[in-house]
Amino acid sequence: MIGHLYAGGSSVTVNLGGLSSPSTSIVIVIALTLLSIAPSLLILMTGFTRIFIVLGLTRNALGLQNVPPNQVLAGIALFLSLFVMAPVITQVDHVAIQPYLHGHLNATHAFAAAEVPIKTWMLRQTRHNELQLFASTAHQGISQPQHLPMTTVIPAFVLSEVQTAFIIGFVVFIPFMVIDLVVSSVLMSMGMFMLPPTLISLPFKILLFVLVDGWALVVHSLIVSFH
Numbered sequence: 001m002i003g004h005l006y007a008g009g010s011s012v013t014v015n016l017g018g019l020s021s022p023s024t025s026i027v028i029v030i031a032l033t034l035l036s037i038a039p040s041l042l043i044l045m046t047g048f049t050r051i052f053i054v055l056g057l058t059r060n061a062l063g064l065q066n067v068p069p070n071q072v073l074a075g076i077a078l079f080l081s082l083f084v085m086a087p088v089i090t091q092v093d094h095v096a097i098q099p100y101l102h103g104h105l106n107a108t109h110a111f112a113a114a115e116v117p118i119k120t121w122m123l124r125q126t127r128h129n130e131l132q133l134f135a136s137t138a139h140q141g142i143s144q145p146q147h148l149p150m151t152t153v154i155p156a157f158v159l160s161e162v163q164t165a166f167i168i169g170f171v172v173f174i175p176f177m178v179i180d181l182v183v184s185s186v187l188m189s190m191g192m193f194m195l196p197p198t199l200i201s202l203p204f205k206i207l208l209f210v211l212v213d214g215w216a217l218v219v220h221s222l223i224v225s226f227h
Contacts, residue, residue, distance in 0.1 A: 052077040057173065092117055131160075184201075
């Protein structure tokens with residue numbers, strides 16, 4: 001909106017804002033703000049939590065403490081999260097970011113437009129019980145989940161992700177637990193009580209994991225679990 005003020009025969013033009021393209025300084029401020037909160041958004045609003053927990057549980061099931069290291073697991077989880085979230089990110093860019101940068105939407109409407117695809121994806125991954133827990137605590141109904149605020153959806157989504165990750169981790173643990181039981185039984189039957197069973201079972205677990213292409217199976221299971 002453009003306003004004109006007249007004083008002493010001179011004209012002063014005042015830009016009150018509108019749907020014009022945002023200035024470079026505003027875009028830089030928004031970008032810096034997003035970068036500062038990006039780690040929290042990445043952990044709480046994507047599949048990063050589920051992926052990282054499952055990869056960590058897989059490492060523990062193998063009996064390895066620091067191999068692969070946490071930095072490697074976090075890197076794998078990061079790029080898998082970006083892979084899973086690619087359609088949502090593309091939709092957000094199409095309906096919110098590009099219209100805002102071209103001046104078709106203001107900041108408020110762009111934020112509301114970006115929230116819709118993200119919330120839709122999160123609600124598809126959120127269990128009914130967790131959503132009911134936080135909605136009832138906040139005295140909100142869940143007949144229309146899309147109308148729930150992000151402050152309710154995000155904690156329910158995170159709790160659901162942790163629950164799902166532990167279920168997948170339990171399934172991953174079963175074959176390795178069987179190997180540990182078999183090795184322990186064999187050692188006991190041979191009277192070798194002083195030899196740690198994990199020392200013998202570790203090579204067999206690694207061999208089994210390599211033969212079945214374990215990391216690919218775990219990653220495939222994680223990707224499928226989001227669909």
